[in-house]
Amino acid sequence: EVRLVESGGGLVQPGRSLKLSCAASGFSFNDYWMAWVRQAPEKGLEWIGEISQDSSTINYTPSLKNKFTISRDNAQNTLYLQMSKLGSEDTAIYYCARTGYFDFWGPGTMVTVSS
Amino acid sequence: DVVLTQTPPTLSATIGQSVSISCRSSQSLLDSDGNTYLNWLLQRPGQSPQLLIYSVSNLESGVPNRFSGSGSETDFTLKISGVEAEDLGVYYCMQATHAPYTFGAGTKLELK
Numbered sequence: 001e002v003r004l005v006e007s008g009g010g011l012v013q014p015g016r017s018l019k020l021s022c023a024a025s026g027f028s029f030n031d032y033w034m035a036w037v038r039q040a041p042e043k044g045l046e047w048i049g050e051i052s053q054d055s056s057t058i059n060y061t062p063s064l065k066n067k068f069t070i071s072r073d074n075a076q077n078t079l080y081l082q083m084s085k086l087g088s089e090d091t092a093i094y095y096c097a098r099t100g101y102f103d104f105w106g107p108g109t110m111v112t113v114s115s
Numbered sequence: 116d117v118v119l120t121q122t123p124p125t126l127s128a129t130i131g132q133s134v135s136i137s138c139r140s141s142q143s144l145l146d147s148d149g150n151t152y153l154n155w156l157l158q159r160p161g162q163s164p165q166l167l168i169y170s171v172s173n174l175e176s177g178v179p180n181r182f183s184g185s186g187s188e189t190d191f192t193l194k195i196s197g198v199e200a201e202d203l204g205v206y207y208c209m210q211a212t213h214a215p216y217t218f219g220a221g222t223k224l225e226l227k
Contacts, residue, residue: 035216044207044220044221045156045164045218045221046218047209047215047216047218050216060215061215062215095163095164099211101166101169101175101211102154102156102166102209103166103169103175105163105164106163107162107163
C-alpha cells in the first residue's frame with residue numbers, strides 16, 4: 001500500500017525557518033518525481049514545486065523559489081521541504097504528493113506562522 | 116502562469132442527478148509530447164485531495180465509472196453520472212503541462 005506521511009509542522013514565529021518531511025512507503029520511491037502542494041485555510045491548492053528521482057531537476061513556483069528548498073533522501077525514502085523567512089501568508093496545510101499524475105497524497109501537516 | 120477557470124463555483128445536486136463541471140485554461144494544455152496533462156481531483160471535507168481522472172479522460176484505479184472526463188486544448192469537463200452521497204466535496208482541475216503547475220479555484224458539490 002502506498003503511503004505518504006508528512007511531519008514537522010507546527011507553530012512558528014514570523015521570520016523563522018522550518019523543515020518538513022514526507023516519509024514514503026509502499027512503492028519504489030526512487031522511481032518517482034515528488035512534489036509539495038499547500039493549502040491555506042479555506043483556500044485552494046497551490047503547487048510549491050517538484051523534484052526529480054535523482055534530485056538533478058528541481059522546479060519551483062517562482063514566488064517561492066527564494067524561500068523554499070525541496071530535497072530528498074532516496075536511501076531514507078524521504079522528501080523534504082525547507083522553508084525560510086516564514087510569514088503569515090505561509091500558514092497552510094502542506095501536502096506531499098507523488099507526481100506523474102499526483103495519484104497519491106499524504107494527509108498533510110499544518111504550519112501556522114504567528115507570533 | 117496558466118490560469119484554470121472552473122465553473123460553477125458551487126453545484127447543488129440531488130442523489131442520482133447527473134452534473135458537469137467545466138475547466139477552461141488560459142492556454143492550450145497539449146504538451147509537446149502529445150499528452151494533455153489535465154487532471155481532476157476531489158477533496159472531501161477534512162481530507163487530502165484524491166485523484167479521479169488523469170490526462171483528461173483516464174479513470175484512476177478504484178474510482179467509480181460514474182466519473183468521466185472529456186475535452187481538449189483549453190476546454191475540459193468532468194461529468195458525474197448519478198451523484199452519490201460520497202461524491203460531496205470540492206472538485207479541482209489541475210494542469211501539469213506548463214510549470215508552474217496550477218489548480219482551478221474549485222467547485223463545491225453540495226446536496227440540494
